[in-house]
Every structure is written in structure tokens, then in C-alpha cells.
Amino acid sequence: MKLTAYGKTDVGLMRSNNEDRFFSDEQLGLFIIADGMGGHAAGEIASSMAVEIICKKLKKHLAEETSITDLQQSLAAAVMHANQAISQAAAENPAMSGMGTTLTVLLFHVQQALLAHVGDSRLYRWCDKKLVQLSHDHTLVADQLRRGIISHKEANKSNLRNILLQAIGVTEKLEICQKLLSARRGDCFLLCSDGLTDMLTDEKINEILTHNTRPEQAGSELIAQALAAGGKDNVTVLLVSVDA
Ligand code: CA
Numbered sequence: 001m002k003l004t005a006y007g008k009t010d011v012g013l014m015r016s017n018n019e020d021r022f023f024s025d026e027q028l029g030l031f032i033i034a035d036g037m038g039g040h041a042a043g044e045i046a047s048s049m050a051v052e053i054i055c056k057k058l059k060k061h062l063a064e065e066t067s068i069t070d071l072q073q074s075l076a077a078a079v080m081h082a083n084q085a086i087s088q089a090a091a092e093n094p095a096m097s098g099m100g101t102t103l104t105v106l107l108f109h110v111q112q113a114l115l116a117h118v119g120d121s122r123l124y125r126w127c128d129k130k131l132v133q134l135s136h137d138h139t140l141v142a143d144q145l146r147r148g149i150i151s152h153k154e155a156n157k158s159n160l161r162n163i164l165l166q167a168i169g170v171t172e173k174l175e176i177c178q179k180l181l182s183a184r185r186g187d188c189f190l191l192c193s194d195g196l197t198d199m200l201t202d203e204k205i206n207e208i209l210t211h212n213t214r215p216e217q218a219g220s221e222l223i224a225q226a227l228a229a230g231g232k233d234n235v236t237v238l239l240v241s242v243d244a
Contacts (some may be wrong), residue, residue, distance in 0.1 A: 002244040006215035013231035019043035020236040029108030035193040038099030046101040053082040086169030100167035117177040124190040131206040138166040187242045195235030199226040215239035
């Protein structure tokens with residue numbers, strides 16, 4: 001499989017530090033995004049730790065000939081390990097108390113891709129001018145919407161939108177959203193932090209991807225539009241195009 005990726009992060013217009021982290025390796029087929037939270041520098045520590053741990057744990061397995069089932073297990077184990085390591089670091093250091101991070105990992109293998117996801121960063125697939133969200137938001141509002149307690153309109157207006165039900169480092173019993181996805185030529189995958197999706201609607205993101213088909217153009221335009229819409233949070237995008 002030939003992949004072309006482009007990642008970019010921006011601190012935004014309202015914050016002084018960037019707690020988002022991403023990792024992109026076309027050769028390994030490994031793409032990660034993490035959006036940290038916690039006072040002082042703790043959010044940055046949590047997101048950096050999550051990315052480093054996942055890379056370190058997975059690189060060992062990616063060097064070996066392995067099946068998709070084995071990879072799926074290794075991926076889940078790596079996410080669990082990150083959860084435990086961050087929670088332990090927070091317990092041992094009062095300055096890091098309560099730190100956590102979202103985590104979205106996309107790992108390609110032959111003509112498939114594995115998703116492991118916790119939190120409210122997102123994975124989308126864009127194909128044939130259509131944008132589909134593949135990850136599931138672990139937020140209170142998304143949960144209420146799914147259960148029919150609130151409408152789409154209420155969900156979009158809710159000031160509880162950023163309340164997470166799960167995050168790496170703070171949730172004891174993690175329920176990782178795991179999926180096995182097909183990956184075909186012409187697909188473009190977008191991983192992003194909520195700094196993008198709080199600023200731009202899915203319709204707007206689709207429009208930008210439809211008018212900018214190369215990852216680099218599309219990524220730069222997504223960031224520029226999120227800033228133009230207010231740039232209230234750190235904003236990170238990682239685009240992976242399946243070229244062959
Ligand atoms: Ca954020």
C-alpha cells in the first residue's frame with residue numbers, strides 16, 4: 001500500500017501552549033493523534049507520553065511478520081499500557097494530578113487499517129466527496145444523542161460538549177473504540193483534534209477536502225479555516241491518502 005501523509009498542528013489564537021501531539025510514519029503505516037489535558041504542563045506531558053508509548057510498543061511488533069489479529073491485540077495492549085503509565089505518573093507527581101489525553105491511532109496493514117480510539121479527537125474517511133466519521137466521541141453529549149435524550153441541534157449548542165466520558169490516564173476501565181477498516185485507493189483518512197471540529201462543521205471539512213485533494217494542501221487549508229473561525233483551541237490535522 002502506498003500512503004502519502006501530511007500532519008500539521010497550530011497553537012490556535014487563544015492559548016499559550018499546545019497540548020496536541022501527533023505522529024506520522026508512512027513506511028510503518030502508523031498515525032497517531034493525542035490531545036492532552038491537565039494544569040501547568042501536564043496536558044503536554046500526557047499527550048507526549050501516550051504517543052511515545054504507542055510508538056515504542058508497536059514498532060517492536062511491526063518489525064515482525066504478524067497477522068491483523070495479532071496487531072489488533074498489540075494495539076489494544078499498547079493503549080492499555082499508555083493508560084496505566086500516565087495514570088501512574090500522575091499519581092506519583094502532584095503537579096501532574098488529573099492529567100489525561102485523548103488518543104486516536106490508525107495502523108495500516110495490507111489493504112486494511114486498524115483504529116484504536118479513546119476520547120473526542122476524531123477519525124474520518126473521505127471518499128467520493130463524502131466525509132464519514134469512523135470514531136465514536138466519548139463525550140457526555142454524544143452519549144445523550146445516541147440514547148435519544150437530546151437532539152442534534154441541542155447537541156451542537158450544548159456547553160457540555162467537551163465533557164469526556166473516557167480519557168487515557170484518567171479512566172480506570174477503558175473501553176477502547178476498536179475497528180477494522182478497509183483501505184482502498186482513493187480513500188483519504190483524517191485524524192484531528194477537537195480544535196478543528198469545534199470550529200468547522202463536517203460539511204465545511206468535506207468542502208475543503210473536496211477542493212484540496214492533496215494532503216498537504218488540504219491540511220494547510222483546514223488549519224487556516226479553523227483559525228479564521230476563531231482558533232479557540234489547539235488545532236491538529238493529520239491526513240493520510242491511500243495512493244495505491
Ligand atoms: Ca483540544
